[in-house]
Amino acid sequence: KLETKKMELNKSIQAFQKAKQLIPGGVNSPVRAFKSVQADPVFVAKAKGAKIWDIDGNEYLDFVASWGPMILGHAREEIVQAVQQAAERGTSYGAPTLIENEMAELITSMVPSVKKVRMVNSGTEATMSALRLARGFTGRDLVVKFAGCYHGHADSFLIKAGSGAITLGLPDSPGVTKASAKDTLTADYNNLESVQELFQKHGDNIAAIILEPVAGNMGVVLPEEGFLKGLKQITEKYGALLIFDEVITGFRLAAGGAQQRFGVEPDLTTLGKIIGGGLPVGAYGGRAEIMDKLAPDGPVYQAGTLSGNPLAMAAGSVMLSTLKNSPSIYDELERKAAMLEAGIKANLHRTGVAGVINRIGSMMTLFFTDNESVKSFEDAMTSNTARYASYFKKSLESGIYLAPSQFECLFISDAHTDEDIARIIAANEQALKSV
Numbered sequence: 001k002l003e004t005k006k007m008e009l010n011k012s013i014q015a016f017q018k019a020k021q022l023i024p025g026g027v028n029s030p031v032r033a034f035k036s037v038q039a040d041p042v043f044v045a046k047a048k049g050a051k052i053w054d055i056d057g058n059e060y061l062d063f064v065a066s067w068g069p070m071i072l073g074h075a076r077e078e079i080v081q082a083v084q085q086a087a088e089r090g091t092s093y094g095a096p097t098l099i100e101n102e103m104a105e106l107i108t109s110m111v112p113s114v115k116k117v118r119m120v121n122s123g124t125e126a127t128m129s130a131l132r133l134a135r136g137f138t139g140r141d142l143v144v145k146f147a148g149c150y151h152g153h154a155d156s157f158l159i160k161a162g163s164g165a166i167t168l169g170l171p172d173s174p175g176v177t178k179a180s181a182k183d184t185l186t187a188d189y190n191n192l193e194s195v196q197e198l199f200q201k202h203g204d205n206i207a208a209i210i211l212e213p214v215a216g217n218m219g220v221v222l223p224e225e226g227f228l229k230g231l232k233q234i235t236e237k238y239g240a241l242l243i244f245d246e247v248i249t250g251f252r253l254a255a256g257g258a259q260q261r262f263g264v265e266p267d268l269t270t271l272g273k274i275i276g277g278g279l280p281v282g283a284y285g286g287r288a289e290i291m292d293k294l295a296p297d298g299p300v301y302q303a304g305t306l307s308g309n310p311l312a313m314a315a316g317s318v319m320l321s322t323l324k325n326s327p328s329i330y331d332e333l334e335r336k337a338a339m340l341e342a343g344i345k346a347n348l349h350r351t352g353v354a355g356v357i358n359r360i361g362s363m364m365t366l367f368f369t370d371n372e373s374v375k376s377f378e379d380a381m382t383s384n385t386a387r388y389a390s391y392f393k394k395s396l397e398s399g400i401y402l403a404p405s406q407f408e409c410l411f412i413s414d415a416h417t418d419e420d421i422a423r424i425i426a427a428n429e430q431a432l433k434s435v
């Protein structure tokens, strides 16, 4: 039986009031403000395993996982130790280290299409740099992205962007110049024809297609049969590069990411989040002859004082070697996620609430839509966001911490137990009843 008690949130409310005077919108990244679900954010004090605690002392089961990276749960012992030990040896040198070799070996051994890899400090940096490299390599200017996909906040990608940008109704940001915007062409996810049309018109000047091979930033939308292969064929035909943005899916859907699961090799891959075990990090890599165009060996410039940071590398190497050496983690994630999916489906049926649940591996989204399925950005946008907001608040009250937006993922981690899954299924039923 699920227990819900009225939560005290006074300290969080006060902290947010102060934050709003000092930090734009009170937050350092927009969706954290809970604006679209019309709630005040809870301020986090600490996290361990599958749980987080706010500064008022409330406990939550966490299904946000810092928006993806905490696939082994929070404050995993081996990762904490690795970071502590690294910190004692110094927090940054701006010089090469052995652990960077180790990370590069781990990444290239787990993601076979990545022959060489460059570390950066965020997913945004990874995609921004990969695009520059694609342009430098092909000598072309245009990039094709998909409406509703999010690739960080570099100018070229804030065109029909997903994630916080759609959640807040800001798919096209002011401040992006017309000159930048005109070099970004947009197509429709799961619609090869929309891509072909762009290539028929502009094929000689398209440097790359970039996409989330499984969309996560419009909520979870899976690629339909043949979509990824079709994109690969189009890029090959026109001499453009295919970039998979695996910032969410990398090391989550399999040790080799979505590209392993779907058997399609991109030319370049962008990675982030998981590879830092929660520390600020990103990476991009791919075919050696493309990566060799980067400075200092090649002419395409990209750099970073803190890139390959020893703390991030220490956390990341434990994270990746754990995932590499215990493949059963993925089987367990699949089992628990399937259990949750089945539970939510049964709850939808029982309560009569209209909804579609899309899942692959340990990422899923419950869309509050009357549609039978969600296969495109257009389908995702039919969701009732007001209903999601009330579902979110009800879940939070029963100690379940979900993404404060309809257009995000729910993540299962290795730290979630079967009891945790049973608890969220019970909370889900209550929340559905209340919407």
Ligand code: PMP
Pocket (backbone or CB within 6 Å): 067, 122, 123, 124, 125, 127, 150, 151, 152, 153, 163, 212, 216, 217, 245, 246, 247, 248, 272, 273, 282
């Ligand atoms: N690409 C994808 C697919 C993402 O989901 C995100 C972040 N959610 C980014 C890029 C940007 O990463 P970061 O927030 O680390 O800059």
